[in-house]
Amino acid sequence: MSTTLFANGTIVSATGRQAGDVLVDGERIVAILAPGQAESMGVVADRTVDATGKYVIPGGIDAHTHMELPFGGTFASDTFETGTIAAAWGGITTIVDFAVQKTGELVQDGLAAWHEKAAGNCAIDYAFHQIIGGVDDDSLKAMDYLVDNEGITSFKLFMAYPGVFYSDDGQILRAMQKAGENGAMIMMHAENGIAIDVLVAQALARGETDPMYHSLTRPAELEGEATHRAIELSKVAGNVPLYIVHMSASEALEEVAAAQHAGLNVFAETCPQYLYLSLEDHLMQPGFEGAKWVCSTPLRTKHEHHQKDLWKGLRMNELAIVSTDHCPFCMKDQKELGLGNFSAIPNGIGSVEHRMELLYQGVVTGELTLERWVETCCTTPARMFGLDKKGAIAPGMDADIVVWDPNTKTKLGINDKHHMNMDHSAWEGFEIDGKVDTVMARGMVVMENDTFTGKVGHGQYVKRGLSQYLH
Ligand code: URP
Ligand code: ZN
Ligand code: ZN
Ligand code: ZN
Numbered sequence: 001m002s003t004t005l006f007a008n009g010t011i012v013s014a015t016g017r018q019a020g021d022v023l024v025d026g027e028r029i030v031a032i033l034a035p036g037q038a039e040s041m042g043v044v045a046d047r048t049v050d051a052t053g054k055y056v057i058p059g060g061i062d063a064h065t066h067m068e069l070p071f072g073g074t075f076a077s078d079t080f081e082t083g084t085i086a087a088a089w090g091g092i093t094t095i096v097d098f099a100v101q102k103t104g105e106l107v108q109d110g111l112a113a114w115h116e117k118a119a120g121n122c123a124i125d126y127a128f129h130q131i132i133g134g135v136d137d138d139s140l141k142a143m144d145y146l147v148d149n150e151g152i153t154s155f156k157l158f159m160a161y162p163g164v165f166y167s168d169d170g171q172i173l174r175a176m177q178k179a180g181e182n183g184a185m186i187m188m189h190a191e192n193g194i195a196i197d198v199l200v201a202q203a204l205a206r207g208e209t210d211p212m213y214h215s216l217t218r219p220a221e222l223e224g225e226a227t228h229r230a231i232e233l234s235k236v237a238g239n240v241p242l243y244i245v246h247m248s249a250s251e252a253l254e255e256v257a258a259a260q261h262a263g264l265n266v267f268a269e270t271c272p273q274y275l276y277l278s279l280e281d282h283l284m285q286p287g288f289e290g291a292k293w294v295c296s297t298p299l300r301t302k303h304e305h306h307q308k309d310l311w312k313g314l315r316m317n318e319l320a321i322v323s324t325d326h327c328p329f330c331m332k333d334q335k336e337l338g339l340g341n342f343s344a345i346p347n348g349i350g351s352v353e354h355r356m357e358l359l360y361q362g363v364v365t366g367e368l369t370l371e372r373w374v375e376t377c378c379t380t381p382a383r384m385f386g387l388d389k390k391g392a393i394a395p396g397m398d399a400d401i402v403v404w405d406p407n408t409k410t411k412l413g414i415n416d417k418h419h420m421n422m423d424h425s426a427w428e429g430f431e432i433d434g435k436v437d438t439v440m441a442r443g444m445v446v447m448e449n450d451t452f453t454g455k456v457g458h459g460q461y462v463k464r465g466l467s468q469y470l471h
Contacts, residue, residue: 001026002046004440005038006401009051011393013058014375022056024399027443031395049438049448051403057374058393059093059124059400059441060356061381064245064269064323067097068117072346073337077328080121081456082421083352087124088454089419090353093400093441094125094390094462095326096381098156103134103164107142111150115461122459123452124441125398127387129154129187133164135171140178147182151463153386154185156245159226160193160296169233176237183466185385186234187243190226190252191218191297200343211290212283214342215298220306223297224251231259231266241265241470243384246325248274248297250309257318265470267384269321270310272358273349273426278302282426291335292424294345295325311367314376321384322359322376326352330423350420354412356402357432364433386465403438410435419452 006022011032021038023031023045033043067083069076078086080097087095099114101107111130118126130152132139146152157172158165167175172188179186199217208216227244234242244256247270259266273293279301282293293299300306313319327348329335338345351358359377362368368376382391389398410417410432414425439447446454 005043005045005048006051006056006403007038007048008035009054009056009403011056012370012374013393014371014379016371022393022401024401024440024443027399029393029395029397029399032393049403053407054437055370055404055406056393057402057404058378058391059402059439060091060377061094061096061387061391062087062092062324062326062352062355063096063321063381063385064325065095065097065352066325066327066348069098069100069327071327071348072344074329074334074346076348077330077334078326078350078421080118080126081123083326084123084126084459085452085454085456086353086419088439088441088446089436089452091356091402091404091436091439092124092352093439094127094387095352096127096129096385098131099128100131101133101139105134107132107139107146111146118461120457123446123454123456124459125462126459127385127462127464128152129156131156131165132167132175135167135175140174143175143178143184144182147184153183153464153466154187154243155179156187156189158189158193159230160189160191160196162193162197166193169229172230173233173237176234176240180238180240183470185241185243185467187245188230189246190223190230190244192222192226195222204341204343209340209342211288211294211342211345212279214294214345215279215283215300218296218298220249220251220300223249224255227252227255231255231264234266235264239265241467242267244268246271246297247310247319248300248306250304250306253309253313253318257313260318267320267469268318269323270314270319271323271325272351272355273299275307275310276358277426288339291338291345292331292426293349294335294342294347295327295349296347311362314368315372320376320380322355323381324351324355326350328420328422332423349426350422351426353418353420354427356436357410357412357434360434361432383468386467387462388465399440399443401440402436405435405437408435409433
């Protein structure tokens with residue numbers, strides 16, 4: 001085993017910061033030492049990473065990615081290989097990706113296909129949620145099996161995308177009741193897809209085909225309504241834990257906050273795109289450019305208070321986690337499928353590489369504390385989704401460690417810092433205060449000196465336990 005000492009940095013956790021050193025032996029953290037303690041104890045590590053003037057934080061956990069997701073007649077453009085390498089560049093040391101059961105397929109077959117895509121191809125550790133695209137007796141039984149045997153303890157359902165992933169209210173209720181029995185978390189894509197499809201058809205009939213209509217046909221009210229309905233259904237199922245994914249609208253946040261105040265097991269995440277990007281500045285760019293920012297839930301208007309509310313929600317813990325919903329598509333041959341018809345543009349934005357960088361800007365602007373940055377990006381994702389060895393710097397935990405340099409700047413863009421497999425960046429021109437300096441993923445330094453030093457295949461599948469928020 002080889003030892004590494006992260007020396008002279010400021011160790012930041014979800015609850016505080018301290019000067020000190022972190023000692024790693026092999027794949028695990030073995031000690032946190034006070035300044036000077038290593039020397040007085042005669043600890044000589046095989047290598048030392050000097051973190052003077054820098055923050056030492058737990059590796060980022062992106063709990064919402066879609067590598068190679070089939071969508072709209074194509075596949076998300078990052079493979080597990082390219083996507084996890086890009087993630088490593090961005091200080092992410094674990095992803096939780098979504099295995100897919102499409103309507104009409106068996107859950108086990110969808111999961112097996114996902115393992116095949118990922119196994120041996122990841123640079124960092126990975127775990128899975130399971131999308132249930134067809135709630136029936138078989139898939140309900142499979143949910144128990146996955147919780148008991150596969151380390152999959154969360155299931156995503158869709159109130160949107162009729163005919164693809166959609167579940168009706170009866171199906172949702174049945175899946176929630178099942179989760180009530182086996183202790184799993186239900187994750188919800190909360191948009192009223194039936195009403196959205198009516199608005200989409202009406203817009204297209206009027207000749208409204210540009211990318212911006214993607215947002216205008218998915219109004220915030222229909223995110224709020226679906227969020228409300230999901231909460232009521234989870235209540236009827238027995239206060240079953242519910243996690244609303246990719247929240248973009250104040251209307252939805254208000255539903256979640258009210259449910260939390262009423263004592264319900266309701267959690268939510270947002271994504272960087274909803275904190276920084278908008279209908280007017282991005283989706284409405286001339287010509288077909290806006291297609292780069294077509295994702296669901298959609299980017300909202302900047303003339304209401306969605307972004308302000310989401311930042312507040314993050315501070316108040318109404319939003320517990322920031323995930324990326326990384327689902328990249330190139331413009332060429334992929335987003336272009338929707339030229340002349342916004343509803344045929346594959347949905348998704350690629351951000352897995354930039355999550356730590358983008359959220360750190362909230363620290364710079366005073367929206368978040370350093371500790372809250374670590375909590376929402378590293379610690380809570382681990383606890384929420386049962387990654388028991390990850391998300392904190394403490395003896396016995398996996399050696400997933402990021403050294404963050406607050407004194408350097410980074411520029412994002414296709415010709416700047418960009419390692420995702422895309423022909424554009426949704427973050428083109430963004431100037432970032434701070435920089436990912438060094439990344440260790442389960443004991444292996446995977447990024448240092450602006451070089452990827454990891455290995456495809458180092459990443460292992462992690463079986464998850466039940467959510468620590470509930471048990
Ligand atoms: O636009 C998105 N979010 N694409 C990925 C699929 C999903 O709904 O999360
Ligand atoms: Zn979704
Ligand atoms: Zn509001
Ligand atoms: Zn998603």
